[in-house]
Amino acid sequence: MRRAAIDSAKHTLGLVLKALGLAVLACGLASAVIPVGAHAQNDDAGQLQAGKFTWDSPTPGFDVAELPVLERGREVERIHLVRITPPKFKFEVLTAPDGARELADWMKVTGAAMIVNGSYFDRAGKPATPVVSRGRALGPTAYGTKHGAFIVSASGPVVYDLARTRWQQAFRGATDAMVSFPMLIGADGRSRARNSNPLLIANRSFIGQDSAGRIIVGTTKSAYFSLDIFADFLADAGLDLKRALNLDGGPPACQAVAVGTFARSVCSNSDTSSDAGQLRILGQLFGQRPWGLPIVLAVFPK
Secondary structure (H helix, E strand, O other), X not given: OHHHHHHHHHHHHHHHHXXXXXXXXXXXXXXXXXXXXXXXXXXXXXXXXXXXXXXXXXXXXXXXXXXXXXXXXXXXXXXXXXXXXXXXEEEEEEEOOOOOOOHHHHHHHHOOOEEEEOOOEOOOOOEOOOEEEOOEEEOOOOOOOOOEEEEEEOOEEEEEEOOOOOHHHXXXXXXXXXXXXXXXXXXXXXXXXXXXXXXXXXXXXXXEEEOOOOXXXXXXXXXXXXXXXXXXXXXXXXXXXXXXXXXXXXXXXXEEEEEOOEEEEEEOOEEEEEEOOEEEXXXXXXXXXXXXXXXXXXXXEO
C-alpha cells in the first residue's frame, strides 16, 4: 500500500512538472550539469552523418533497423527504426490518461507488433493536442497549429502537413489521429523546428512517411538531439522521408517491437533543460521504473 501511494505521488508530480515544461521522471530526480557543447549541443550540424545501416524484415511488410549517428566518424547516438507497409498493418492511437501503463504494459495488454509514444499530454495525462482514438474525439476542440498530424482513415495512414489545412478538416473520416509538433520535414521539404530552443536536447521519437507511402517510426537511444538538428539530420539520413513529424520527447520517448522472433524495447531515462548556458541532465534517482505513457501509437498485423 505504501509503495503504491509513493508511486502514485511520484507519477502525479511528474505530470505536473512536465506540464510546466520540465523534463522530469516520474520515479524521482537526480541532476548533473555539463557545459553546452560537451554532449549533444552541436553548433555545426554539418559534422553529423548517418552511418551505414540495413533493413531487416522479421515479417513481410515490417522492417527494422538501427541508424548510427556519427560526428566526425564517431558514433554519438543511435536511432531505432521501424518501417511499415500500410496495407499489411493497422494503426491505432490509444490512451490511458491515468498514466498507469508503461511501455511493457501496453505491449502486454494490446498484443501489438509495435508501440511508440504518441503526442503531448497535460498534467492530468489527457491529450494536449487534438486526438482521435478508435473513432472517439479527444483533446482540445479549440486548437491552432501549422505543424502536422498522423491520420488513419479508410484510405490508409498518412503523415499530414497542416501548413495549409485546418486539423478539423484533415480529421474528417479519421478512425485514429493525433496532432503533434514540430513538423521536422514538411511537404515542402523544409523543417519547421527552426525556432526551437537549440539548448533543449532530449530523447526523441518521430513518425514519417517515405516516397513509397511506407510509415517510418524512429526513437533515439539517448538524449542527444535538439529539435532543429534532429530535423536536419533526418532530412539527410537516407531514409527517403517526404514528411516527418516529431512526437513527444524526453522521458516519454519509448518504442517496443515484438514481431516473430524479433523483439526490442527502447525507453528514455533522462532529459535535459538549459540553464545559463549549461545543460542540466535530469535522471532517475529511485531505481529504473519506466515512465507511464498516456498516449501511444499501436501497430497490429491485419
